Amino acid sequence: MIRPVAYVRRGGALMALLAAAAVACGAQAADEPWEAWCACQTALARLTAARERLEARGDSLATVRAGARARGDAQGEQSLLARGEILVDSLRALSAAGLAQELLCGEVRRRALENLAGEIGRRMAVAGDAGSSAELDTLLARRDRLLGAPQQALSAEFEVPEAAEGDPPEMLRERASYARDLADRAQRWLELVQVEEQRLAERRLMAERARLLRDQEFFEDPASARDDNLGLETEGVELRGSVLGALISRMPEWPAAGGSRPERVLELLREWLVSRRVELMERAAALEEQARREGERP
Amino acid sequence: MSAPRVKGAGLVVALSRAGAELAGQWNGLRLAMAAVAGSLCLAPPSGAEWSVESHGLLSSGWDSNPREWVEVGHRRGDVFNRLEWGLAFRRGRAIGIDVGWATERYLQEASENRHLVEVAGSYRWNADKHWTEIFAGGSGRYFPQQEREDPELRGDRDVQRLELGVRGARQHARGAVLFWQAQVVGLEKQPLEEGSAGRSRRAGQAGGELRLNWRPPWQVLVLLEGSGIWHEQGAIGAPVGGVSLRLGSHRRDGSLTTGIGVARSGSPSLRMSGAYQRTWSNSAGIAFQRLRVDLSAGVVLPWRMSAHLLARWHPLSRYDDEARQLDPNTDPDDPDDAEFEERNRVVLSLQRPLSDTFLLELQGGWHKNESGVPFADYEKTLVQVALRYGTAG
Numbered sequence: 001m002i003r004p005v006a007y008v009r010r011g012g013a014l015m016a017l018l019a020a021a022a023v024a025c026g027a028q029a030a031d032e033p034w035e036a037w038c039a040c041q042t043a044l045a046r047l048t049a050a051r052e053r054l055e056a057r058g059d060s061l062a063t064v065r066a067g068a069r070a071r072g073d074a075q076g077e078q079s080l081l082a083r084g085e086i087l088v089d090s091l092r093a094l095s096a097a098g099l100a101q102e103l104l105c106g107e108v109r110r111r112a113l114e115n116l117a118g119e120i121g122r123r124m125a126v127a128g129d130a131g132s133s134a135e136l137d138t139l140l141a142r143r144d145r146l147l148g149a150p151q152q153a154l155s156a157e158f159e160v161p162e163a164a165e166g167d168p169p170e171m172l173r174e175r176a177s178y179a180r181d182l183a184d185r186a187q188r189w190l191e192l193v194q195v196e197e198q199r200l201a202e203r204r205l206m207a208e209r210a211r212l213l214r215d216q217e218f219f220e221d222p223a224s225a226r227d228d229n230l231g232l233e234t235e236g237v238e239l240r241g242s243v244l245g246a247l248i249s250r251m252p253e254w255p256a257a258g259g260s261r262p263e264r265v266l267e268l269l270r271e272w273l274v275s276r277r278v279e280l281m282e283r284a285a286a287l288e289e290q291a292r293r294e295g296e297r298p
Numbered sequence: 299m300s301a302p303r304v305k306g307a308g309l310v311v312a313l314s315r316a317g318a319e320l321a322g323q324w325n326g327l328r329l330a331m332a333a334v335a336g337s338l339c340l341a342p343p344s345g346a347e348w349s350v351e352s353h354g355l356l357s358s359g360w361d362s363n364p365r366e367w368v369e370v371g372h373r374r375g376d377v378f379n380r381l382e383w384g385l386a387f388r389r390g391r392a393i394g395i396d397v398g399w400a401t402e403r404y405l406q407e408a409s410e411n412r413h414l415v416e417v418a419g420s421y422r423w424n425a426d427k428h429w430t431e432i433f434a435g436g437s438g439r440y441f442p443q444q445e446r447e448d449p450e451l452r453g454d455r456d457v458q459r460l461e462l463g464v465r466g467a468r469q470h471a472r473g474a475v476l477f478w479q480a481q482v483v484g485l486e487k488q489p490l491e492e493g494s495a496g497r498s499r500r501a502g503q504a505g506g507e508l509r510l511n512w513r514p515p516w517q518v519l520v521l522l523e524g525s526g527i528w529h530e531q532g533a534i535g536a537p538v539g540g541v542s543l544r545l546g547s548h549r550r551d552g553s554l555t556t557g558i559g560v561a562r563s564g565s566p567s568l569r570m571s572g573a574y575q576r577t578w579s580n581s582a583g584i585a586f587q588r589l590r591v592d593l594s595a596g597v598v599l600p601w602r603m604s605a606h607l608l609a610r611w612h613p614l615s616r617y618d619d620e621a622r623q624l625d626p627n628t629d630p631d632d633p634d635d636a637e638f639e640e641r642n643r644v645v646l647s648l649q650r651p652l653s654d655t656f657l658l659e660l661q662g663g664w665h666k667n668e669s670g671v672p673f674a675d676y677e678k679t680l681v682q683v684a685l686r687y688g689t690a691g
Binding site: 198201202204205206208209212213216218219220263 | 380398400402414416437563564565567594596597598602604606608643645647649663665680
């Protein structure tokens with residue numbers, strides 16, 4: 001027999017039990033900016049290692065392909081070529097993901113430094129001339145480590161070429177051509193970002209739609225139309241996904257990425273790529289102009 | 299057994315006990331919860347840790363017609379407030395446990411105040427190109443006894459629903475994806491008055507949806523569903539000489555649905571399907587047909603806003619002409635009598651995130667449900683402003 005009041009009371013007890021469980025499980029991740037930066041660096045190192053592994057696989061694939069060509073195995077070579085193209089796509093996505101992570105680490109580093117500066121200032125004001133404490137030493141060591149953190153390698157992939165003293169016109173043109181290649185690469189990465197932004201918008205719409213449908217069933221369907229409808233849950237299913245997509249989907253799990261929602265990370269990446277592309281194009285034009293002037297000089 | 303697994307299993311045992319307590323004599327929920335607990339214990343160890351997400355809703359709105367589905371012809375609008383809270387426990391992409399509770403209170407129509415609860419668990423096997431999931435869950439709708447107008451009328455619009463099933467998806471060549479699902483459902487509805495027949499039912503359902511890539515981002519959908527429903531109430535014999543006899547056997551309905559549709563991914567997103575459903579019953583020799591047209595669309599707007607449209611148009615439900623001639627309750631010459639249980643709905647929603655955690659929503663909807671079944675015949679318009687909370691991002 002249904003006893004509604006008793007069920008509601010028990011339901012309340014159940015929710016209280018679950019709330020306690022949620023607290024016990026640690027629903028809130030630690031939001032120490034320092035820990036966030038460490039986690040960010042670890043993730044970046046993982047991505048860099050994955051990229052290096054992929055590059056190594058690409059090298060070995062190229063070797064095998066050369067062998068297939070030497071044997072005259074056209075079919076094998078074609079198959080290896082297709083695999084190579086997939087590998088290049090993955091590599092590009094992984095590189096863009098690494099760059100996104102690097103930019104995020106930059107933001108987290110800035111926040112961590114601000115936080116540390118404030119904390120160090122407070123502790124020093126309390127300690128006065130009494131000397132340092134262990135906690136203060138730790139904070140200072142962390143600040144030094146943050147300040148001394150080396151520039152990451154991925155940003156360097158888009159390093160704007162500089163003209164060296166006494167470069168002949170041919171060298172300048174070569175540098176200009178290299179700058180244009182880099183700008184093209186930035187453009188390809190931008191296309192990748194655009195795809196991810198579209199995917200993100202799609203995922204957002206799917207989640208909102210699923211929530212809306214669930215609400216309709218939960219609140220608005222007293223006649224329970226579900227009685228004779230199966231209600232297949234076909235939304236929110238993703239079987240395919242790029243590395244960048246996988247990275248973006250993990251964003252909410254990142255500790256203290258506060259303000260670093262997936263849209264923000266893609267925005268950071270897009271802004272950075274656009275500015276670097278413009279810079280590269282301008283440098284290419286400047287180098288070509290310089291080469292032209294050098295060429296005209298008697 | 300690793301610490302997270304022990305913690306997870308402990309949590310599920312606690313959940314199972316609470317769920318069994320909640321279910322009373324309903325062994326089904328106990329079995330379902332035991333299945334989830336068993337799945338968790340048998341789950342292969344993985345690096346994933348348990349995560350907990352919470353979500354909530356606080357809304358206020360206007361219901362043009364909260365009582366018509368109880369009292370035919372009663373039309374008086376009222377203000378309602380809703381509060382919802384839920385938790386989702388996840389372990390990687392494999393295990394999910396969801397619990398939710400909501401309450402809805404009306405300013406004047408206190409007898410319409412209600413509580414809603416929901417518990418669900420699932421375990422998923424993931425692979426590169428496919429996944430399979432077992433799921434179990436229960437939901438309930440309860441109207442507080444003390445707020446009922448007539449205590450004699452058990453008025454138990456209280457409903458409990460339990461389900462247990464398996465579903466999955468598999469990706470095939472050229473991006474085609476097949477979704478499938480099979481489930482058993484139990485729906486318990488109390489009789490309206492002491493001694494009257496109950497309206498509980500059990501159902502077995504199975505179906506699938508095939509999505510074929512057409513011209514990206516467009517897809518074509520092919521749907522197929524079948525179901526059998528066993529009612530607690532008795533069947534009625536086909537009328538002879540204008541007299542219907544109650545049969546000793548229980549009413550059994552079977553139905554088959556087939557349909558096609560189109561879907562568009564990205565923004566704007568769209569999903570539209572049309573399906574034909576035919577139902578056979580051993581009661582009153584009835585067979586009827588229904589056309590099911592469902593539409594949903596969504597678009598991301600500037601200023602981080604998004605808009606959604608949900609529409610359901612289930613017209614042309616009618617008896618077979620042959621059955622209509624036999625049914626004493628219908629006038630074969632009246633076309634209106636041929637239609638019943640029309641279920642229509644249009645909902646428009648405008649949403650905007652206020653932060654990573656909070657979201658503001660403006661929603662308006664029109665619902666129409668025609669039925670000869672008590673508590674299922676109503677038409678209403680709802681508008682509401684809602685503040686949603688969610689930690690899932």
